[in-house]
Amino acid sequence: MHFGGGGSPFDAFFGGGGGGMPGMGGMGGRQREPVDTQEYYDILGVDKDATGAQIKKAFRKNALKHHPDRGGDAELFKKMTEANDVLTDDDKRALYDRGGKEAVEQGGDGGGGGGASDLFDMLNGGGGRRRGGGGGPKKGKDMMHALQVSLEDCYNGKVRKLAITRDALCSDCGGRGGAEGCETMCTGCDGHGIVMKVRQLGPGMLQQIQAHCDECGGKGKAINARLRCKTCRGNKVTKERKVLEVAIDKGSRNKQKIKFSGESNAAPGVLAGDVVFVLQVKDHAKFTRKGHHLFMNKTISLKDALCGCSFVVEHMDGRQLLVSTAPGEPIAAGEAKMIEAEGMPMHGNPFVKGNLIIKFEVEFPESIKADVAKKLVKVLPGENQQTEETEDMEPCSLSPFNAAAAQEEYANNKSAYDSDEEEEGGGGRRVQCAQG
Numbered sequence: 001m002h003f004g005g006g007g008s009p010f011d012a013f014f015g016g017g018g019g020g021m022p023g024m025g026g027m028g029g030r031q032r033e034p035v036d037t038q039e040y041y042d043i044l045g046v047d048k049d050a051t052g053a054q055i056k057k058a059f060r061k062n063a064l065k066h067h068p069d070r071g072g073d074a075e076l077f078k079k080m081t082e083a084n085d086v087l088t089d090d091d092k093r094a095l096y097d098r099g100g101k102e103a104v105e106q107g108g109d110g111g112g113g114g115g116a117s118d119l120f121d122m123l124n125g126g127g128g129r130r131r132g133g134g135g136g137p138k139k140g141k142d143m144m145h146a147l148q149v150s151l152e153d154c155y156n157g158k159v160r161k162l163a164i165t166r167d168a169l170c171s172d173c174g175g176r177g178g179a180e181g182c183e184t185m186c187t188g189c190d191g192h193g194i195v196m197k198v199r200q201l202g203p204g205m206l207q208q209i210q211a212h213c214d215e216c217g218g219k220g221k222a223i224n225a226r227l228r229c230k231t232c233r234g235n236k237v238t239k240e241r242k243v244l245e246v247a248i249d250k251g252s253r254n255k256q257k258i259k260f261s262g263e264s265n266a267a268p269g270v271l272a273g274d275v276v277f278v279l280q281v282k283d284h285a286k287f288t289r290k291g292h293h294l295f296m297n298k299t300i301s302l303k304d305a306l307c308g309c310s311f312v313v314e315h316m317d318g319r320q321l322l323v324s325t326a327p328g329e330p331i332a333a334g335e336a337k338m339i340e341a342e343g344m345p346m347h348g349n350p351f352v353k354g355n356l357i358i359k360f361e362v363e364f365p366e367s368i369k370a371d372v373a374k375k376l377v378k379v380l381p382g383e384n385q386q387t388e389e390t391e392d393m394e395p396c397s398l399s400p401f402n403a404a405a406a407q408e409e410y411a412n413n414k415s416a417y418d419s420d421e422e423e424e425g426g427g428g429r430r431v432q433c434a435q436g
Helices: 037-043 052-067 074-087 090-106 116-123 151-156 304-308 370-379 403-412 413-425
Strands: 141-147 157-171 183-185 192-201 205-212 222-223 237-248 257-260 275-281 288-290 293-301 310-314 318-322 336-339 350-352 356-363
Touching: 037 074, 037 090, 052 074, 052 318, 052 350, 141 157, 151 275, 157 275, 237 257, 237 275, 237 403, 257 336, 293 304, 293 310, 403 413
Parallel strands: 141 275, 293 356
Antiparallel strands: 157 237, 183 222, 192 205, 257 275, 288 293, 310 318, 336 356
16 A cells, blocks of 8 residues: 555654644644643742642741731632642642643643543554543542531541441452452353343233343352352452541531542452541530631620620630720620631631621619619710600500510410401401592
């Protein structure tokens, strides 16, 4: 066969006279741009060979300087957080070093692969590589666990040791299920794992259905009983108990996930999935969390609200905060005051904290003596509202109102009230007054 010009049949692909790829070539005359694997390191100001501890230290230092709550650039802070998340995760960092941001986003070959190697795969019948490493072994299911923690654990940080039971490849047979060559194709289903069965629905009515093979359990392979492993009994896996140290970082949130890669159930030919703990933060008796801020209620007397007071708030790390209200600045019922930087620590940067907001409730006295009331009228600012009685006025006195008793009385007599409303509302014909 002649390929004009005496060239190779691949010349058209690799620039040999067919107007193909420039250089080593991207397809269709386009050359793949070099991948940037340096940006994240430059943002944090660390070298490429920096350790995880050095990266975290650099992030904390820069975050204190550039945090938006302290007047920093919000966009820069976002990029720093993104860089820290990638470079402190060994798997993500490896992907980033090979293929940049695109590889991290796609979880595999993105950004750094492709080009001539993909073309050779296609020419050799390999079908090319799918994004995300589709040609590799499948990953098993993740194991999810709910982990209840207190707000104190999220404030102070804590390490919990938790035991899990998982499937591990049998150490005696290496996950084969028995001695070398013990596994053979199942004769019951010819290796398909599925057999056709016929069942009777009624007289003269038959139905053919697919079902898993009973001999191999739908696996398509069977293990010779004589060569079967005595430890796992041919199951290829055994139960294993493992203790995991779950680190609850300062500033952790409700529903936050803590992942242990490759610690889920193992199986032959399958990558073990991840063990994922999902935090469930319990309600606190004193503090309520909203974002990075903490809220609490404080009830004070009317005297304290008007004249100023001081009280102690015991924080979740055991510190005693002495809180004072200024004399001459009355506290209104429902008013909120703030203590800066005494809220929740920020996840990933615990040196930056939100605020502690105290909402005040004012407790009024049940009664005041008449002579004391006269003194208060003279001392308190503003005019005392007093209206002089005339002959046209009807004097009234106030008495306590019991809302619960009134609700109960209404419920007991509801039918009577409803009938009165129907009569007054006019279920019948209305009478119009004649005007003349």
